[in-house]
Amino acid sequence: MVVDVVTLFPEYFSGPLNCSVLARAQVAGALRVRLWNLRDFTPDKHGKVDDTPYGGGPGMVLRPEPFFAAVAALAPPEGTPVILLTPQGEPLTQRRAAALAKQERIVVLCGHYEGVDERVRGRLATEELSIGDYVLSGGEPAALVLIDAVARLLPGVLGNEASPEEESFSTGLLEYPQYTRPAEYAGLEVPEVLRRGHHAEVRRWRRKEALRRTYLRRPELLPRAALTEEDRQLLAEIIEELSETT
Ligand code: 6GU
Numbered sequence: 353m354v355v356d357v358v359t360l361f362p363e364y365f366s367g368p369l370n371c372s373v374l375a376r377a378q379v380a381g382a383l384r385v386r387l388w389n390l391r392d393f394t395p396d397k398h399g400k401v402d403d404t405p406y407g408g409g410p411g412m413v414l415r416p417e418p419f420f421a422a423v424a425a426l427a428p429p430e431g432t433p434v435i436l437l438t439p440q441g442e443p444l445t446q447r448r449a450a451a452l453a454k455q456e457r458i459v460v461l462c463g464h465y466e467g468v469d470e471r472v473r474g475r476l477a478t479e480e481l482s483i484g485d486y487v488l489s490g491g492e493p494a495a496l497v498l499i500d501a502v503a504r505l506l507p508g509v510l511g512n513e514a515s516p517e518e519e520s521f522s523t524g525l526l527e528y529p530q531y532t533r534p535a536e537y538a539g540l541e542v543p544e545v546l547r548r549g550h551h552a553e554v555r556r557w558r559r560k561e562a563l564r565r566t567y568l569r570r571p572e573l574l575p576r577a578a579l580t581e582e583d584r585q586l587l588a589e590i591i592e593e594l595s596e597t598t
Pocket residue numbers: 436437438439441463481482483484485486487488489490491494
């Protein structure tokens with residue numbers, strides 16, 4: 353997959369892109385990230401990319417021309433997602449990341465300052481994404497989040513690690529608690545059932561703890577999770593146990 357990132361700060365990406373999974377994905381040839389400096393595409397002879405907002409008010413707005421010129425220069429094939437990162441976008445979800453991971457190419461536009469000229473949204477970007485309900489000073493950290501979420505789903509990137517389909521948010525539940533050695537640390541013990549290692553019991557315990565965690569922390573996820581008859585029974589047990597302890 354080729355990811356073209358249009359940004360005012362290409363240098364922002366060098367550390368994260370050269371670490372861990374993203375570095376490996378690129379070495380393996382599964383991912384190629386190309387960084388483009390928005391400033392190189394401005395028609396302004398002094399390199400200015402922003403201007404004051406029509407109608408007045410504080411702050412500056414990124415002009416439309418550099419974005420249009422950058423995307424024109426990249427000439428993405430018809431149907432390539434052109435994603436504008438802004439806090440007004442649709443939420444980035446695991447489902448969205450999985451859909452983008454099927455693309456051969458995506459273009460990512462990073463906004464900055466007070467905003468981006470509205471014509472970039474309507475006419476250039478095919479979608480707008482946000483990574484959460486808080487304001488970042490620019491789209492760059494969001495672009496890294498997006499690239500990470502997508503890259504780890506590309507074939508051959510995760511290798512022998514857990515298959516992404518079994519993870520939290522793919523199953524629709526939060527993950528169960530994990531432990532490794534030592535069996536006791538600072539008086540805190542690894543649950544007996546995990547130490548016994550009886551496969552069917554471990555599976556049931558993990559499913560129940562995933563359900564418990566989701567019920568307690570993110571109950572809004574439960575109606576959309578694919579729950580089996582066993583899950584419903586485990587949930588009933590959890591609710592019963594909670595009513596006993598209060
Ligand atoms: Cl994509 N951009 C900015 N500037 N802030 C954000 C965001 C994006 N997602 C959440 N907050």
